[in-house]
Amino acid sequence: MKNPYSDLAPSAFWKTGVVQTDKTLWPDLFVPKFAIEPETRVATAGSCFAQRIRQALADQNMPILDVEPAPEALQEDLAREFGYGLHSARYGNIYTPRQLLELLQDVQTGTVREELIWQRKGRFFDMLRPNVEPDGCASVREVLELRRLHLARLRGLFETTDVFVFTLGLTEAWLHGPTGRCLPVAPGVIAGEYDPGTYRFHNFSHSELLKDLKAIRATLRQFHKKIKIILTTSPVPITATASGDHVLNASTYTKSTLRSVAGEMAMRFNNVDYFPGYEIVTTWARDGMAYQDNLRSIRPEVVADVMAVFLDAYGLRDTQDSARRDAEDPAPAEDPEYLDGQEDDLVCEESLIEALQK
Template sequence: MTNNPYKSLPKKAFWRPAVAERHYADLEDLWQPFELKKAHKVATAGSCFAQHIGNNLAQRGANFMDMEPAPPVFDSEAEARRWGFGVFSCRYGNIYTTRQLIQLLDEAFGNRTPAERVWEKQGRFFDALRPSVDPVGQDSAETVIALRERHLAKVREMFETLDLFVFTLGLTEGWESVADGTMFPMAPGTLAGSYEPSKYRFHNLRHSEILADLIGVRERLKAVNPGARTLLTVSPVPLTATATEHHVLSAAVYSKSVLRGVAGEMAEDFEDVTYFPSYEIISSHPSGGMFFNPDQRTVNQFGVDYVMKHFFSGPLAEEFGAGHTADEDGDLDLICDEERLEDALD
């Protein structure tokens, strides 16, 4: 019997043996991998970094869901990705916030219709909820709506049939409609549409709102797919820009901290929710920033490799193989709508 509760804890619980006395490349036990079989259907959504997990799972033989495959009109996979094909499991583009996610789920199951679904730019029409997936737009708003209905049917099928939903939390900041609170992936006027202060407002989601969104997503998902599990990650990529009054560095730390806190609570409270620490692996100070490119924002291939090394460990290594990234073609060309915010600097 001991009067010190720390005596029985493993070495990974102590900073000195787990971090200080190890080279960063030799860290172990950063998470507890769950069991996933190649037959299980895996769907992905979220910010840019989620694309690495989906790509590696697919390359390693996982049953990656591609509900809207590219038609045979593109010259290359890279060109198809520019049009939103093969980026995530459905062609919804980046889903940066939990508010976007829960609203998409409600819309897909007929429980919500956004007041504003179409944006116009130079005589062409775009889906306001996924403006990046169609670089040239359509010739009418009616065509946009028809294409969106087809897309929503695939989203609904995805949620009904998946076994694992991988969602990477990216941002707390977003722009929403004053009329009904619809949150858009990009600010109006960036990719399409135009910004009018009377119609749109900035909203920096708080911890309580994000937690409520994710709990709501889980409840809705379990209602249509009782056996579904969720894997949450937080993108280590800092904000491109902030619409708050704060410096972008402070805003980025706030955003990621809140998202990390919520993800941790979800994993603690629900047995069917798991958290993978991609954010910590890349961004924690012992890494010395070595996983970032010179812009101090985007993650280099070395960093992606290291994240995948830890992801594919334990039961996942046994099923899918261990080692570095399975991206045999080199750096994955990530599709990141947020980077278009830098156009405002020109």
């Protein structure tokens, strides 16, 4: 007797798709809607985890766009500290769709606002990317001019990007009351001071996120008609919640809502795809722990597995090179120092909240 499931591929069934499958390569888990060729111009943005995606692509010699490359005179560590080489521009981590949408609108209009500056010990910080100048700026004028430069470079980025990879990180955000702008980090964490009259907490709903992502897609298409978007959801749990809920509940809300809205975008639009990195990390079907001892940071070998699935799906992985690297790099995951070092590898404002916990 025939039923709607009888002719489906093994990947459609839990037993063959999950229980019995290769849980490293995850065959057919990700079947891309569109190709990424070696010459495709890819840009990345998003939460801390987006830095991993960028690095994996860069390691395969993909032409990852970077419109604000580190000056030649900069050593690598200093460059990272000042937000160079983490994403395709110095926008820092973009945790929410609203943050990205507002950035795109700023690029379109060239808007730079003096109200969006924090102070700390006589130094001035761009509220919309405070972490890219860890020592702050010398003056308001300097903040504004560096932002104008940033926006000018971003116009070039969005006009030339073929594939934009955006990693969704958070639903919770802090909004600046007078301007309504969505901030990447709570006031008082890097600079500024929390004043309930000036800042308000907001936890984005599915419908708000969907609306923002649709607007992002439309805006990106105004820059480049043929742009394609790959959405991913960061598998890194949230550091803290201001929602009043337990952090486990809050994290589950955040990640499931982001996953859901990304899926809906991919279902609705041909030029939007979803990469299931979140699923690869968080599935209980995997052999061994995906997370490090803090239950937040993802083990490096798991990150490598995730990125291998991504690269393999596009036929981009240089497996010979990877095998050679693996051979030269003996079991890094078993070395506790190596694991400790991984946390510092990413530049993550969100983790600062934990550091400031009383």
